[in-house]
Amino acid sequence: MxxxxxxxxxxxxxxxxxxxxxxxxxxxxxxxxxxxxxxxxxxxxxxxxxxxxxxxxxxxxxxxxxxxxxxxxxxxxxxxxxxxDDNSSTLVTGKVFSGLGEGAYYISLSGYKKQFISKLGYEPYPGTLNLKLSSNLHKQFIENLSNVDGIIIEGFTDKKRTYGNVICYPS
Incomplete structure (x- = not known):
C-alpha cells in the first residue's frame, strides 16, 4: 500500500x-x-x-x-x-582492564547490598567489570543506555560518608 x-x-x-x-x-x-x-x-x-x-x-x-x-x-x-521493544543483545567490544580495586568494597556495603538483593533479586558478584570500548561507538552505546529505564539503587549515608545513587541496566 x-x-x-x-x-x-x-x-x-x-x-x-x-x-x-x-x-x-x-x-x-x-x-x-x-x-x-x-x-x-x-x-x-x-x-x-x-x-x-x-x-x-x-x-x-x-x-x-x-x-x-x-x-x-x-x-x-x-x-x-x-x-x-526489541530486547536483542547489543554487541560491544573492548578490552577489560584493572580498576582501582574498589568495586568489591562498594558493592559489599550493606546500604547498596540490601537494595541489590531486593531490587535486582540477587546478590551481585563483589566487583565490577571495567571495559574500555574499542570504538567511538561507545558514545552511541551510552546514549542508547540513557533511553533504557534503569533500576535505581538509592544512595545512602553512613557514619563515614555519603554514597551516591547507582543505576543498574538489564543485560
Missing part, C-alpha cells in the same frame, strides 16, 4: 472511524492536507482494497474502517511496537 493511502487510513482511525463516522471528502481533504479529489481517490482505493466501508445515512457520507483494515493497522502497530 502506498504510504499516502496508509496515512489516510491512519487519519481515519484517528478521526474515530473504527466506528462509523460521518465524514465528507472535503473534511477528509482538510484533515490529510490534500485536495478533495485526492481524498476521494484515497477513499476509493481503500474501499476497493477492503480497508474501509462507505455508505450513506440520511444523505450523509459514513465511513468505517473494515475488519481487514483494522487487522492491517494492528499488524503494522505490532511490528512497530516489536521494533521498539
Amino acid at each position: 502506498k504510504s499516502s493511502y496508509f496515512t489516510t487510513l491512519i487519519q481515519l482511525l484517528l478521526l474515530g472511524a473504527k466506528n462509523p463516522i460521518k465524514l465528507s471528502t472535503s473534511d477528509l481533504a482538510i484533515s490529510i492536507d490534500k485536495t478533495q479529489q485526492t481524498a476521494s481517490m484515497h477513499l476509493l482505493f481503500l474501499e476497493k482494497n477492503n480497508m474501509i466501508a462507505r455508505y450513506k445515512i440520511d444523505g450523509d457520507d459514513v465511513i468505517q474502517i473494515s475488519v481487514s483494515g483494522l487487522k492491517y493497522l494492528l499488524s503494522v502497530n505490532q511490528k512497530i511496537q516489536s521494533a521498539f
